[in-house]
Amino acid sequence: MEAALLLIFALFGAAVGSFLNVCIDRLPAGRSLLFPPSHCDVCQHPLAPRDLIPIFSYLWLRRRCRYCQALIPWRPLWVEIASGGLLALTYWHFGLSTQFATTALYGWLFIVIGVIDLEHQLILNKIVFPAAAFALVTSIMVPPSGILYFSLPWPWAGLVSGVMGAATGFIFLLIPFILSLIVYRQEGMGFGDVKMAGLIGLVTGFPLVLLALLSGAILGGLVASVLLLLRVKSRKEAIPFGPFLSLTTIATLLWGNDFLSWYLGLFQF
Ligand SMILES: [Zn+2]
Structure with missing residues (x-):
């Protein structure tokens, strides 16, 4: 039961990680987080739901765009893994509590701040x-x-x-x-x-x-x-x-x- 919950939190956290990747990609450029929907940065082809499953799509497609075969950088994958790992670890450490919720939220926040600073030297x-x-x-x-x-x-x-x-x-x-x-x-x-x-x-x-x-x-x-x-x-x-x-x-x-x-x-x- 506990293991199943940890897995669910890890998967949910990885899905949040996909959204964190959108924030990391778009906030420094001042682009909207909602429009346009996710697309390949190289060929601009819109991504279908099957292309957007956290971690798994990335591995199935062997880091390549389904439509133009362009190589996708490593960062989206490790942000998803970190974000899922963070949620599972936080639940494991605090159990269901307010500290669990705030630590996970702040953890995601600092992933976004840290990765943007790593890539753009910008806070x-x-x-x-x-x-x-x-x-x-x-x-x-x-x-x-x-x-x-x-x-x-x-x-x-x-x-x-x-x-x-x-x-x-x-x-x-x-x-x-x-x-x-x-x-x-x-x-x-x-x-x-x-x-x-x-x-x-x-x-x-x-x-x-x-x-x-x-x-x-x-x-x-x-x-x-x-x-x-x-x-x-x-x-x-x-x-x-x-x-x-x-x-x-x-x-x-x-x-x-x-x-x-x-x-x-x-x-x-
Ligand atoms: Zn493409």
């Missing part, structure tokens, strides 16, 4: 601002992460955690952003990353925002060093920070509180 205001408004309202209803706020009455616990998290995240990246403007006279990271850090704080709350940002910086630094060492990337090429922040934010939403209780437990004798 879009038209995603970050509405998401921040949604997260602010949600923070009132969903119990906050972290342990500092449980004594506060509703609705203050969630609001304080979210707003403190947002301010912390924003300032945490604003400082290096300004320093690199002063010292190197150029942007070390985009201002989009700073706004994204604010959104992350709103979503994870305080103090978990620090976990998400610090582990994102460490992960990004490690991957960037490896890419430079292997000469995959040159020193002059920008490596976007958003994808790493997205990954560690999703991990923080899933396991941040577990990590925090374990960490604080180390100091209780």
Whole structure:
């Protein structure tokens, strides 16, 4: 029964992943999410329902368009797999609960933000601002992460955690952003990353925002060093920070509180 539910969530999540792919394709170009319906980017042929079954169509067609045989990139497939895996993993971790719902929604949001940043080096205001408004309202209803706020009455616990998290995240990246403007006279990271850090704080709350940002910086630094060492990337090429922040934010939403209780437990004798 449990296995069947996990499979259903994975398939449903993969179907959501197809929609995430549409968002990733169209939002940076300012195109409508609804019109025109899905079509091949190369031959413009409209796609039939049998071409749109998540993951499976992709594998049956061996990554090729049914109509013009053009090779389809890998990204739609791995976004569908990640999106389905995320929903199944979140259900497995939280069970049916509000945290399950918010973690899945935010996880999908950060997949879209992270992949767009990976492909375009862009973090879009038209995603970050509405998401921040949604997260602010949600923070009132969903119990906050972290342990500092449980004594506060509703609705203050969630609001304080979210707003403190947002301010912390924003300032945490604003400082290096300004320093690199002063010292190197150029942007070390985009201002989009700073706004994204604010959104992350709103979503994870305080103090978990620090976990998400610090582990994102460490992960990004490690991957960037490896890419430079292997000469995959040159020193002059920008490596976007958003994808790493997205990954560690999703991990923080899933396991941040577990990590925090374990960490604080180390100091209780
Ligand atoms: Zn085609």
